[in-house]
Amino acid sequence: MKRVITYGTFDLLHYGHINLLKQAKELGDYLVVVLSTDEFNLNEKNKKSYFSYDKRKQLLEAIRYVDLVVPEESWEQKISDIKKYYIDIFAIGDDWKGKFDFLKDYCEVKYLPRTPEISTTKIKADMSKALG
Numbered sequence: 001m002k003r004v005i006t007y008g009t010f011d012l013l014h015y016g017h018i019n020l021l022k023q024a025k026e027l028g029d030y031l032v033v034v035l036s037t038d039e040f041n042l043n044e045k046n047k048k049s050y051f052s053y054d055k056r057k058q059l060l061e062a063i064r065y066v067d068l069v070v071p072e073e074s075w076e077q078k079i080s081d082i083k084k085y086y087i088d089i090f091a092i093g094d095d096w097k098g099k100f101d102f103l104k105d106y107c108e109v110k111y112l113p114r115t116p117e118i119s120t121t122k123i124k125a126d127m128s129k130a131l132g
Contacts, residue, residue, distance in 0.1 A: 001030055002088045003029070003030045003032065003086055004087070004088065004089045004090075004091055005031075005081060005082065005085060005090055005091070005107075006020070006021070006024045006033055007034045007036070007072055007078070007092060008020075008033070009035070009036045009045070009047075009049060009056070010059070011049040011050050011051055011056060011120050012120045013059050016115035018063065018065075021033070021063055021065040021066060022065050024091040024112065025066075027110060028088060031067050032070065033060050033069045033070075034069075034070055034071070034072045035053065035057055035072060036053075037072060037073055038052060039073070040071075040072055044074070044075065070085075078090070079103070082103065082106045082107050083106070087106075089107055089109075089110055090103050090107050090108070090110070091109075091110045091111075092110075092111060093111070093112055093113075093114045094111040094113050094114060096111065
């Protein structure tokens with residue numbers, strides 16, 4: 001069985017997220033999604049999610065491509081996650097291209113094409129404009 005892992009905040013879940021999860025799942029048989037906790041987002045990424053970790057986790061667990069959702073609590077946990085979940089492929093959006101090449105010592109690394117016309121940042125900006 002080929003096991004794939006991906007990481008993200010997955011806030012304001014949209015079809016770009018679904019495309020990424022589908023592409024990741026197509027690489028293997030079992031997809032682990034490591035979801036940024038609220039604390040990690042606030043303390044390390046300097047952003048506040050619209051939906052809480054529990055709500056984002058619930059949404060991800062409802063998606064047929066996702067087999068397991070676990071918390072991301074630090075930038076450094078990737079190697080231990082790869083070992084813990086017996087990962088064969090690390091997959092992430094190509095906006096991170098090259099940033100995770102150091103993981104090639106532990107598994108295959110794939111940078112997946114993003115859906116260019118959509119992002120959570122764009123949704124928030126469009127909503128802000130619409131509300132004036």
